[in-house]
Structures are given as structure tokens and as C-alpha cells.
Amino acid sequence: xxxxxAEASTVTESVRDRILRTARDLFYRDGIRAVGxxxxxxxxxxxxxxxxxxxPSKDALIAAVLEExxxxxxxxxxxxxxxxxxxxxxxxxxxxxxxxxxxxHRAYRGCPFMNVTAEFADPQHPARVVxxxxxxxxxTRVGKLVKAIPGVRDPAALTDQIVLxxxxxxxxxxxxxxxxxxxxxITAADSLVDAQLR
Numbered sequence: 146x147x148x149x150x151a152e153a154s155t156v157t158e159s160v161r162d163r164i165l166r167t168a169r170d171l172f173y174r175d176g177i178r179a180v181g182x183x184x185x186x187x188x189x190x191x192x193x194x195x196x197x198x199x200x201p202s203k204d205a206l207i208a209a210v211l212e213e214x215x216x217x218x219x220x221x222x223x224x225x226x227x228x229x230x231x232x233x234x235x236x237x238x239x240x241x242x243x244x245x246x247x248x249x250h251r252a253y254r255g256c257p258f259m260n261v262t263a264e265f266a267d268p269q270h271p272a273r274v275v276x277x278x279x280x281x282x283x284x285t286r287v288g289k290l291v292k293a294i295p296g297v298r299d300p301a302a303l304t305d306q307i308v309l310x311x312x313x314x315x316x317x318x319x320x321x322x323x324x325x326x327x328x329x330x331i332t333a334a335d336s337l338v339d340a341q342l343r
Contacts, residue, residue: 161199163189169210173257177207177264177272207261208271214257215279221247222286233293234338237307240290241331244311248318248327255319259312284308297341306337 167189171180182203186193200206222240229239247253254260258276265273288304297303310333317325 160191160195164191164196164199165210165213168206169213172207172210173254177261204271208275211257211261211272211275215275218279219282233290237290237294237334238331241334244314245327245330248315249323253318256315259315283311294338299341303337303341307334310334
């Protein structure tokens with residue numbers, strides 16, 4: 146349990162944050178299985194006992210890292226929505242443009258959630274559970290955008306098609322880098338929407 150006093154809590158919370166930030170960077174850069182707890186301890190500059198105090202196992206640390214990644218992803222999504230034109234198709238395009246920016250960043254090494262599912266096949270692994278929750282949340286969010294577009298005949302099918310495009314964009318950008326087809330995400334989604342409106 147975290148300490149009771151506010152002062153102690155602030156100190157230990159910064160230790161927790163440092164562990165999470167270090168693990169997040171290392172896991173994303175080198176792969177989760179390739180990075181041991183000792184490496185996280187050495188790179189974060191915290192004692193191993195501190196790490197295990199907050200995260201009783203490497204699996205718990207991995208899941209916590211992914212939960213932080215998910216929080217960051219949805220904060221970015223919500224911020225993008227707040228800054229966007231609220232017309233339904235414009236809002237969908239804006240979110241897709243945000244995804245294109247994300248996958249074309251020079252530090253992009255694939256979707257962290259897809260990466261984790263490639264490393265952990267067990268559907269009950271804590272990290273894979275978080276990854277699947279993110280997948281479900283993406284579908285929910287895209288579905289809300291699609292349902293808001295007037296005249297869409299089959300919102301469920303269109304949602305699945307756009308999520309498939311997003312997943313393909315993330316994978317293609319990881320494999321092909323700047324030369325990948327991610328620049329076509331918005332126009333491909335537009336074509337799918339137009340087909341539903343005919």
C-alpha cells in the first residue's frame with residue numbers, strides 16, 4: 146500500500162512514475178520479453194525493492210505500462226476531438242489524421258497494443274487483457290463517430306471496416322515506415338463512408 150502521509154506519497158509516486166516511464170520506453174524500444182526487471186531497475190535508478198513494492202511481478206509492470214499507454218492514447222484522442230470541427234465526417238477525418246501523425250512520427254515502432262499481442266499469445270495474460278480492452282474502446286469510439294454521420298446504412302459494418310483500416314495503417318507504417326500507405330487512411334475511409342451513403 147502507498148504510504149499514508151501526503152509528503153511520503155508524493156515521493157513514492159514519483160518513484161512509481163519513474164519506473165513506469167523507464168519501462169514504457171524500454172519495452173517499446175526493445176520489446177517486452179527482451180527487457181528484464183534488472184534493466185528497468187538500472188535504467189530508472191530505483192532500488193529493486195521499490196519496483197517490487199509497486200509492481201509485484203514483471204507481468205504487473207507490463208500491464209501497468211499498457212494502462213498508462215492507454216490513458217495517454219485516449220487523452221490524445223479527446224484533446225484532438227475538442228480541437229476539431231464537430232461536423233461528424235470532419236470529426237472522423239480529424240481522428241484519422243491524428244492516427245496518421247502518430248504512425249509517421251520518427252519514434253514510431255508499431256502500435257504498443259498490437260506489439261504486446263504478438264509477444265503474449267495467452268488471452269488471459271494481464272497485458273493482453275489491457276490490449277484487448279483498448280481494441281474494444283477503439284471500436285466503441287469509432288462506432289460513435291460513424292453513428293453520428295447522417296445516412297449511414299450499416300454503422301456496425303462501417304465501424305469494423307474503418308477499424309480494419311486503422312489496424313492496417315498501424316501495421317503498414319511499422320513495417321514500411323515513411324514509405325507505407327498510411328497517407329491513404331483518410332481517403333480510404335471516405336470511400337467507405339461514401340459507399341454507405343449511396
